[in-house]
Amino acid sequence: MDQVKEFLRQCIYYRFWISLSVAALFSIIAYFLGSCSVRAKAATETTAITSAESDFSSTNGVYQKNPKRKTNKINFAVFQ
Numbered sequence: 001m002d003q004v005k006e007f008l009r010q011c012i013y014y015r016f017w018i019s020l021s022v023a024a025l026f027s028i029i030a031y032f033l034g035s036c037s038v039r040a041k042a043a044t045e046t047t048a049i050t051s052a053e054s055d056f057s058s059t060n061g062v063y064q065k066n067p068k069r070k071t072n073k074i075n076f077a078v079f080q
Contacts, residue, residue, distance in 0.1 A: 011018065
């Protein structure tokens with residue numbers, strides 16, 4: 001019982017540092033959980049922009065038909 005009382009006394013004495021450590025731990029966890037979804041979304045958008053740009057590029061010096069539509073597709077992906 002004395003060990004429990006000593007532990008609780010230490011917890012009360014260092015409650016600021018304990019709460020600060022818990023808050024820092026939660027913020028680190030939230031950062032990594034949030035950044036995973038953003039990283040995945042960025043990868044999909046990058047592939048969409050790259051494919052739109054490759055569709056727009058010329059082949060053997062002859063430009064593809066309807067470049068205006070392809071440009072709009074690229075601008076929409078970039079400026080959205």
